[in-house]
Amino acid sequence: MKKKLIKNTSEHFDTLFHNKPQHIFLSPGRINIIGEHIDYNDGFVLPAAINKYVCIAISPNEDSKCKIVAKDLNEIFEFDLNDALVPNSDMWINYILGVLQQFKEKKSLDKGFNAVFSSTVPIGAGLSSSAAVECGFAYALNKMNNFNLTKEEIALIGQKSEHTFVGVNCGIMDQFASVFGKKNKVIKLDCTTLEYEYHNADFKKYSLLLLDSNVKHTHLTSGYNVRRQEVEQGLTVLKNHFPEVKTFRNCTEEMVNSVKQELGETIYKRSHFVVKEIQRVQDAVNALKASDFKKLGSLMTETHYGLSKEYEVSCDEIDFLVDSVSKEKTVLGARMMGGGFGGCSINLVEKGSENKLIESISKQYKTAFGIDLKAYKIKISKGTTEYKN
Template identity: 55%
Template sequence: MKDQLINCTRNAFQKHFNQVPDYIFLSPGRINIIGEHVDYNDGYVLPAAIDKYICLAIRKNSESNDCKIFSYDLNESFSFKINEKIEGDSPMWVKYLLGVAEEIRKTGKRIEGMEVVFSGNIPMGAGLSSSAALECGFAYALNSIFNLNFTKKEVVLIGQRSENQFVGVQCGVMDQFASVFGQKDKAVMLSCDSLDYQYYDAKMDGCSFILLDSRVKHTHLTSGYNDRRKEVEKGKKIIHDNFNEMETFRDCTHEMLDSVRGELGEIIYKRCLYIIEEIKRVEVAAKAIYNQDFKLLGELLNQTHFGLSKQYEVSCPEIDFLVEETIKMDGVLGARMMGGGFGGCSINLIKNENVAEVTEKIKKIYKSAYHIDLKIYEVKISDGTKEYKENEYSI
């Protein structure tokens, strides 16, 4: 699959520009194993890069100030002046790349003209962060081929700022971080505010992560997300006003929360309860995956889904249905909603010998209940963004 993507992108470059690319880069999508909605609530997340990629083929052209880009998947081209301030409207896919170039220009570092072709096998709209992979792949590639000397963390932040300021999506940093810092067979426990991180071995011997794409996205994702942020911020202030030692939700105990339950009200109480329990679950899950205690990891996924559905209330009937039905099946150790909520994918931890039977069953059950054809993705934990040398792929 990876070699096929590389060869396809390389061949598309040769056909489009009538030249051989100088460089090939792969930038992966990501899953978040556990730690949902705690990135903006003082907690940890536990993402991992996966074996679905954006591939970029690039050739430097020092005689030009133009960056010429071809999206193979969309069959669309775009060109811009590489070191000039970028203004005006452009297609959405272009904005991710323009934002990276603009963020680099703001640092005062210069890059030269180039030709770029990119393609990908990250499913669009499935919550696997194809946009972060594109941003970070481009930023990483420019940093490498033009010797800009950005650190990996600076590459991550360039990608995030591109999406925040140029695309207009106020995303956190987890997606970009996982794409750049991912390592094969390792999950990374990340504190999104400080960018402190720790790797945990995640060799999935005998088990796999299977994503079930509900193919629904309800319109209240943005409003629901904003409402939850306001609710937990209000709750945090109330708890802190009563317990000055509680600086972050990491410091909050069940006893603190229960003592101000009346002041919080039931809705905010539930939101805060989910957050403090999810923060603790991430730390337990990191150790469980390191110890290959998949039974415990599955139980934590189930607990998280209950919290997301009943306490934080960001799930939806279709995802609840998928989780409730799959966890009844033999070999399914755990399942939960993945991502911001109100649609998207569930992530399922399934014993390898049961994957085929489970996926076949759930496709039929879901189709019968919702008349929607389920999309299913099996993912492996992979390396982060990197250059692939000539001898690492076949032509």
């Protein structure tokens, strides 16, 4: 799959530009085992890079002209680096223009480039195809221009691109996981300090399976930004009552419960979820260390019901998938993954049971919603890198 992606992207570049690309970069999508919607709430998350990639074939130019080809969309965008870069109505190019704008501000970026990119990261599945594009291009520009930026700086460039040119106030997790991923390791990331530690992702006789609902409801961006405003309101109330509280990390469930009336039903639910989810990540790390996969699975399922009932970012289709697999003996846990309102569920299942499970759930899902289910068996891989023959 990876070799085919590299070959097809490289050959497309050769066809369009009559030359082989000077560089090829691979930037992975990501999963998150647990810790959803708390990367912007000063929490901890537990992501990992996966073996689905954005591949970028690229060569520098001698002038300031740029031509970027989105192979999968069959679209081309051309511009001059000397011109003012502004968000475009074609959303896909904004992820890249936002990255370029920051390089222009931070560094002397005068050489243009030709690039073709293609992807095996499913779009809209909650696997952060956007972060893979942002970080892939940031990594490529850094390498080609010998800017010597750190991995952390590259991840932050990707995040800021999404804030400024895409208009989504995302946390740092997606970009960090894409850049810092290691084979067979999950990353426990402190989203406040960006301190991180790797933990073995050896699931023994279990594996991770993604079930793609094949739906993406349109209120993701608006819903996401509204959730951020709601939890900020909740934190303000908590700080007023408890001077020692600086972030949700300092909050306890008891504190949230004690101001429930003042918070109001909606803000209470949001705040309660965040405090519980921050603790669940710590518990999940301990479960992984102890190879207690039953506990890990139950924490994942708890997270889903928190996301669905308290944070209210799930949808009927994803709830159906989680409820359905939860009845299967071969499944230890399942939850919605990503921003929400569609996308994938992540499932901890017995190795060898995947095909039967996919077949059973696909039929149930098709009957309930008339939608074909997609499934991805994934492996945990290394982060963004330059591909060398």
